[in-house]
Amino acid sequence: MASITALARLMRELDDRLAVCNRCGMCQAVCPVFAATGREADVARGKLALLDGLVRELLDRPQGVQDRLQRCLLCGSCAVHCPSGVKVLDIFIRARAILAGYMGLSPLKKFIFRGLLARPQLFHRLLSWGARFQGIFLRPVDDLLGSSCSRFLSPLLRDRHLKPLAATPFHHRVPSLDEAPGASGLKVAVFVGCLIDKVFPHVADAVLALLQHYGVGVLLPADQACCGIPALSGGDPESFARLVRHNLRRFPPESYDYLVTACATCTSTLKTMWPLMSQDFSGVEQEQIDALSRKTLDVTQFFVDVIGVELAATREPPTGIPVTYHDPCHLKKSLGVAAQPRVLIRAHPGYELREMDEADWCCGCGGSFALQEYDIAAAIGRRKRDHIISSGCAVVATACPACMLHLTDMLSQAGARVQVKHVMEIFAETLPRTST
DSSP: OOOHHHHHHHHHHHHHHHTTOOOOOGGGGTOHHHHHHOOGGGSHHHHHHHHTTHHHHHHHOHHHHHHHHHSOOOOOHHHHHOTTOOOHHHHHHHHHHHHHHHHOOOHHHIIIIIIIITSHHHHHHHHHHHHHHGGGTEEEEETTTTEEEESSOOTTTTTOOBOOOOSSOHHHHSOOEEOOOOTTOOEEEEOOOHHHHHTOHHHHHHHHHHHHHTTOEEEEOSSOOOOSHHHHHTTOHHHHHHHHHHHHHHOOGGGOSEEEESOHHHHHIIIIIHHHTOTTSOHHHHHHHHHHHHHEEEHHHIIIIIIOOOOOTTOOOOOSEEEEEOOOHHHHHHHOOOHHHHHHHHTOTTEEEOOOTTTTSOOSOTTTHHHHOHHHHHHHHHHHHHHHHHTTOSEEEESOHHHHHHHHHHHHHHTOOOEEEEHHHHHHTTSOGGGO
């Protein structure tokens, strides 16, 4: 249980932020959870009203408060559209920390966050073993999407169509790199992220090939850890802090010009959540976090805004493979990045970009939300799936591996013949074959 002093500080910060909300209900129109359930308790206004009396609620029914707070994707839709500028994500993250500090973490969360995630070497080792033996539990169901389902009845896996773990994680194939800048004169640090490392290593391959092609030096530290967002959103700031410190030691900000990631969630976490939750770090650590945050860019931002990738002025009208794009919430809503991924897709002459309806509507994943509230996550995901199918495209691209997982699940269950690709995979296809 957290100290009374720490809880009191968090409560004061929460009270200050809650005072801004005027309960207008604008968040109802944009909340994907509310659209799926129709329950006032599931929309930001309902949760904020509950938190307004958090001290009393903590004593009366802490579990009920926690259950309602967990029914949130942390997609940021409400915050983007709030006319009062309420920092909803900040409030919910802090409220979850308060509740976990008061009630304590469940044994399962302690095992996952403190026993696994916060111990990166053990986490890597267990997932590597899992990749070797997953065939016992999973069977392939869709060759196009590369999805599998459970061989046995499982309350966790249920009817999900999963992307299996890669046979070889990226950090085994490329343990580390430290290359000098090339023609660009720039050096970037690459934060790989858990899902790209263990499920989509080919995305990291594409990023490295592109950086090398454009003459960018690469710093790829060994022994990278999770960015910390699962622990933070799960109410465990202690494990989050351990992961931040672990990664800070491997990514000293003075060693590179930019830090890039191909995971929208990792980008958002490093850029916004690390500084937000840095109050208990030392002064030196806070300076490092701020410096790292300022240098962090989504990899699509880096190639468009820094390297200057753009469309050729004489390009013919596109007539290639039809592709649509899904905006990850953590990229568009948290960071305002939407144009750059589309530029990179259009830079490939073999693709024709077609916009789907509600391209920035949440896919329904939300990390652990899809594990705890799969029925709601699937309902939200089916809405996105239907828009993808209606676009008539053969490919849906996105810039977040978590979105790739959930989109694969939804499309595979429907038997849709639509491939799911990362934007960087498509952009890397423009490279000469000898460069890949």
